[in-house]
Amino acid sequence: MVLNYAAPLTDMHFLLQEVTGLAAIAQLPGCGDATPDTVAAVLEEAGRFAAGVLAPLNRVGDRESCRLEDGKVITPQGWSEAYKAFAEGGWVGLGLSPDYGGQGLPKCVATPVWEMWFSANTAFTMLPQLNTGEAEAVLLAASDELKATYLEKLVTGEWGGTMNLTEPQAGSDLAAIRTRAEPQADGSYRLSGQKIFISYGDHEITPNIVHLVLARLPDAPPGVKGISMFLVPKFLVNADGSPGAQNDVRCVGLEHKLGIHGSPTCAMSFGDNGEKSGGATGWIIGEANRGLEYMFIMMNEARFGVGVQGIGIGERAYQQALAFAKDRVQGRDAVSGAAGIPIINHPDVKRMLMTMRARIMAARALAYTAAGWFDVARHSTDKATADKARRYVDLLMPVVKGWSTELCQQVCYDAIQVHGGMGFVEETGIAQHYRDARIITIYEGTTGIQANDLVGRKVLRENGATLRELIVEMRSVAKELAAVENLKSLAGRLEEDIAALERTLDWILANGKDHLAAVLAGAVPFLHLLGTVCGSWQLARVALAAARHAAAEAYSADYLRGLVELARFHAHALGVQALSLSAAIVGAGDTVAESEFALA
Amino acid sequence: MVLNYAAPLTDMHFLLQEVTGLAAIAQLPGCGDATPDTVAAVLEEAGRFAAGVLAPLNRVGDRESCRLEDGKVITPQGWSEAYKAFAEGGWVGLGLSPDYGGQGLPKCVATPVWEMWFSANTAFTMLPQLNTGEAEAVLLAASDELKATYLEKLVTGEWGGTMNLTEPQAGSDLAAIRTRAEPQADGSYRLSGQKIFISYGDHEITPNIVHLVLARLPDAPPGVKGISMFLVPKFLVNADGSPGAQNDVRCVGLEHKLGIHGSPTCAMSFGDNGEKSGGATGWIIGEANRGLEYMFIMMNEARFGVGVQGIGIGERAYQQALAFAKDRVQGRDAVSGAAGIPIINHPDVKRMLMTMRARIMAARALAYTAAGWFDVARHSTDKATADKARRYVDLLMPVVKGWSTELCQQVCYDAIQVHGGMGFVEETGIAQHYRDARIITIYEGTTGIQANDLVGRKVLRENGATLRELIVEMRSVAKELAAVENLKSLAGRLEEDIAALERTLDWILANGKDHLAAVLAGAVPFLHLLGTVCGSWQLARVALAAARHAAAEAYSADYLRGLVELARFHAHALGVQALSLSAAIVGAGDTVAESEFALA
Numbered sequence A, B: 001m002v003l004n005y006a007a008p009l010t011d012m013h014f015l016l017q018e019v020t021g022l023a024a025i026a027q028l029p030g031c032g033d034a035t036p037d038t039v040a041a042v043l044e045e046a047g048r049f050a051a052g053v054l055a056p057l058n059r060v061g062d063r064e065s066c067r068l069e070d071g072k073v074i075t076p077q078g079w080s081e082a083y084k085a086f087a088e089g090g091w092v093g094l095g096l097s098p099d100y101g102g103q104g105l106p107k108c109v110a111t112p113v114w115e116m117w118f119s120a121n122t123a124f125t126m127l128p129q130l131n132t133g134e135a136e137a138v139l140l141a142a143s144d145e146l147k148a149t150y151l152e153k154l155v156t157g158e159w160g161g162t163m164n165l166t167e168p169q170a171g172s173d174l175a176a177i178r179t180r181a182e183p184q185a186d187g188s189y190r191l192s193g194q195k196i197f198i199s200y201g202d203h204e205i206t207p208n209i210v211h212l213v214l215a216r217l218p219d220a221p222p223g224v225k226g227i228s229m230f231l232v233p234k235f236l237v238n239a240d241g242s243p244g245a246q247n248d249v250r251c252v253g254l255e256h257k258l259g260i261h262g263s264p265t266c267a268m269s270f271g272d273n274g275e276k277s278g279g280a281t282g283w284i285i286g287e288a289n290r291g292l293e294y295m296f297i298m299m300n301e302a303r304f305g306v307g308v309q310g311i312g313i314g315e316r317a318y319q320q321a322l323a324f325a326k327d328r329v330q331g332r333d334a335v336s337g338a339a340g341i342p343i344i345n346h347p348d349v350k351r352m353l354m355t356m357r358a359r360i361m362a363a364r365a366l367a368y369t370a371a372g373w374f375d376v377a378r379h380s381t382d383k384a385t386a387d388k389a390r391r392y393v394d395l396l397m398p399v400v401k402g403w404s405t406e407l408c409q410q411v412c413y414d415a416i417q418v419h420g421g422m423g424f425v426e427e428t429g430i431a432q433h434y435r436d437a438r439i440i441t442i443y444e445g446t447t448g449i450q451a452n453d454l455v456g457r458k459v460l461r462e463n464g465a466t467l468r469e470l471i472v473e474m475r476s477v478a479k480e481l482a483a484v485e486n487l488k489s490l491a492g493r494l495e496e497d498i499a500a501l502e503r504t505l506d507w508i509l510a511n512g513k514d515h516l517a518a519v520l521a522g523a524v525p526f527l528h529l530l531g532t533v534c535g536s537w538q539l540a541r542v543a544l545a546a547a548r549h550a551a552a553e554a555y556s557a558d559y560l561r562g563l564v565e566l567a568r569f570h571a572h573a574l575g576v577q578a579l580s581l582s583a584a585i586v587g588a589g590d591t592v593a594e595s596e597f598a599l600a
Helices: A009-020 A036-064 A079-088 A107-120 A122-141 A144-156 A291-327 A347-379 A383-424 A430-437 A447-460 A465-482 A485-511 A516-521 A523-548 A557-575 A577-594 B009-020 B036-064 B079-088 B107-120 B122-141 B144-156 B291-327 B347-379 B383-424 B430-437 B447-460 B465-482 B485-511 B516-521 B523-548 B557-575 B577-594
Strands: A067-069 A072-074 A160-164 A180-183 A189-199 A209-215 A228-233 A235-237 A243-246 A249-254 A265-270 A280-285 B067-069 B072-074 B160-164 B180-183 B189-199 B209-215 B228-233 B235-237 B243-246 B249-254 B265-270 B280-285
Touching (some): A009 A036, A009 A107, A009 A523, A107 A122, A107 A291, A107 A347, A122 A144, A122 A209, A122 A291, A189 A228, A291 A347, A347 A557, A347 B523, A383 A447, A383 A523, A447 A465, A447 A516, A485 A577, A516 A523, A516 B347, A523 B347, A577 B347, B009 B036, B036 B122, B122 B160, B122 B189, B122 B209, B122 B280, B144 B228, B189 B209, B189 B228, B209 B280, B209 B291, B347 B383, B383 B465, B383 B523, B447 B485, B485 B557, B485 B577
Parallel strands (some): A160 A209
Antiparallel strands (some): A180 A189, A189 A265, A209 A228, B189 B280, B209 B228
16 A cells, blocks of 8 residues: 655756756866766665665664663664665765765765665664764764774764763753763773764664763863864674763663654663763863764764655655555546546646655755865866855855745645545555654754854855856746747746845845844745755756656656646745745734734 | 543633623523523532543543453443433433423533533533434434434433444545335334444443444435435333343444453444344334435534534643643743743643643633524524524634534643653543544544535535624624723734635635635635634724623733734734635645656
8 A cells, every 4th residue: 555665867867967067067176077977876775675675674763662661772673674774885975984984976866866765764864864964974083093993983884883972951052051071091081971863873683883972071161162073883882893881871762753653763771870980981182172064974874864854755745645645536627527547637636746756856856066166166177166065055054954844845735635545544554744744844943043054154245246157047047948949938937036136135234234123034935045046947957857858868858747747836836935935024023023912 | 641521610600691792692592591500400419420420431431442252242331321421410311301301501601511521521511412413313314203212211311322424435525325124014114234433332331322324225326315214222121111132233342442452332233133133123203315415514513512522622721731830840941041941831731731721721612602503593583583594604614513523632732742751651631631632623524514514505505694794793803902001002903814714705705606625625624714714803892891790890900911912912822823824725726736757
């Protein structure tokens, strides 16, 4: 009854080749492995593993959940075996440095692969995903000794990784962190404190787990400027590199959650056994009091990953809804009156499915494009080119995270709606995606936090400079559209939506100083506005590429026509939201800031 | 940790008095009991029962679910006792005829009471709600003998009721129903067939259950014109009115659902024991082959009820999110930099809470207004007044159902978001509302079905006549706004949104014949458009009433100011969606209708 997953390889290849510009990225130093053949082989093999191994375990994880027994976290049946095969396949370090056991493929190639894992089994995939962010932070800031001991284990996935940030009283506010780290004579530290919401904080899947922990030194200044980062292994490491004595770290509870049941969400205690151990043994990463800075490196990686998670879950839900709508026969054709038609022929069901696919393709095109900028920023030898790509990545990171994850909710919502009453029955399996997805607009920074980052640290701080650059790029695409006969109507639409974005930007810049509360009340709508216009812009690029290929052989003519149809639908059905988002940001900010009694 | 519920009595009284026009309704024949004192006493007592008895059971139902044991459905702990008290309190028949044991209060008074039940415990409330729709159908169409035997039992809630419509192959398409009814010499019928998704199809709470069942007579024409309605009791009724022998009806399975776990969703088998019994014994209601017509009487009642359910669940989620946001201390004030502030002070959290409250108040004002029209339509002695009220009810019924239930999803979504990570943890209790709510845009007709009803049977069939009448009323409210000093900015906004509604109506009427598929692709967006403009219109009426009362004593000045703030927020943050909804309906219909390959 529950549909399996098939990787959308055609969409992925089309976007990589035609929109991300993979061919150019493969010319960059260090990206030479990304030949067309290699990329095709990697995507195909990943698709096979995702569909064959991970996807069938998705329901298992949802049904079984994780258990805490005798202080040990038991993950669902099949999890360990699947992880072993995953790590052995080299998938953990696909986009990580070959110097430490990674495959070193460009981020734009690794991104569709991670999307597949998230589609297939989102709760499972959180485990290896944690390794990637942790490896980036260790690589950047840790001592050579720590790198030598831990980095390859993380990159290959031999050991698991975690991020220990949140505390019960702190939530998203890391300034309130209380976990303490006492320096020891041998250069190590003893940590004590409680952390909550730690994904894969404990499990038996890998023989060791490497925790990154935010904590305060005794003499640390208050607030975010007094946070340092520590590496705390579950088992101390022997001289030969093998796991040794148990450290004073343990999982003291598991959350009972709405979704992602297969992923253990742990309450962690460090230095609980303090009398005897004096705390959990750890080592500082980088310099004292710079923990937040390193954390943001890890976090940026993780935020991008969560955006891709949104695309992945959405794709899975879409595939299942599409299959149901083609199969389910019900009702009459509204126009012809023919009876017994598949429900995909009902205009409203077709509208929902097109909305789902348009949203996924728009978010996917933006994420892959951003992944390409990552690669350019990292590898380009031309400083101006690299700098520009870095500016674009920084500006759009909160959009890839915040907008893609919000869209995913709507996609999963529609996927249930397409199923009708069957959608509400857990056996159908579509409700799991709806439940699983609900966390992704919250963890790694809520949508509100992404939006404040976008408006405050990205747009206002630089007076909108990068966004204005981006608007110029968008306008040039609108101009290209205007020059293609059957895309002209899209050009006008895109121009109008860009204009709405620009006048909203002007309003934000004009009011950011004196009416900051009103501006921030529009931060999330502005994130949606920028995302929506980016979506229309990216699908316009898709439509232009499809039009260029009209006579080519790599893709079927029907497929290419479908892409143009999708871009047209996005522009007219979804892009138009720019109008009301802009009006709401400009018109409603003061009504929020000035209201005193509306919530009484 | 999970917040209890408090009935929003001030909001309810304000709307009843100032927006619904309760005083005038109480002057209608048959409505004389609705004096201010009686209404106040009823609402207060209902609020007490909802908060004290039903609300604490809500989590119990979610955790325990229902079980099928030895062919019997076991409902959660406390359900039976609560129901007994509920029925004894006279709540089942609050708005039903006093000729059969009801309280005969106007619908506009019963509506806030039902809202409280849905807020307190939505899964529980589905049980008595079923009685109300069934009683209306029996009252209208059943024989005197059936009425004498069953009606008072249904109205008082001594026995339960059900609606048996859907079958496995039929879903929303009742034309596909296969259950058969064979006439017997004694005037009864023998029914055999399978029904699914039957809420409270079996339970031990009441000593008998009265099923209304759609089935086909042997000579029935195919499709919807061959459906008749039957009354099938769980236990045949003895001459003295007591439950007698078991009928051949049983629950053969329970669904495992995303939400409303406390409500058993049954697969029912009629005439399973056919060899011995020849089928389940039932009696026809009204005339043969007119079952669908009667069903729609019941369904209209039920659809209105589901709209109110959306308001009720939304209110509960809002109360919990508001309390959390006032209590949870986190982060710094974006403007002043002050540390350790409750999160309600963060502009984005405040925006979410205002969005929730504005949506609930808008949907509530519309539902109460519609309930008042029901009363006028039923009781007014002036034919023109009654007819107009009936036209308005008919036009807006799909909006009350479809729009209120869709808004509820967004309210529950935001309620989780306000909670951050705590919202994803089931112990917090907010996720239950999100899960429970997910069915209400599906059952009693999906949003797509409501929207087709609105566009097809309501708007197109009468060439938009009633909607044009309504637009005139809306415009007169906009004119009133323009005459009040501090409401002028609302007037312009409302005018613009009404204009968007009107030009969309014009487009629908111009294209309904030749481009029906394109028009129907915009049906759900049109339902949202009409709902949104109705919401701004209703909150404008609220603001006008609040402005009139500025110096009055019945409500505090702060409360009245809060209502004006809310109306202003709705207009500028939510009403503006009319712009993009209109653009999407007009601009995207063809892109849906003409796309052939986008979903390939």
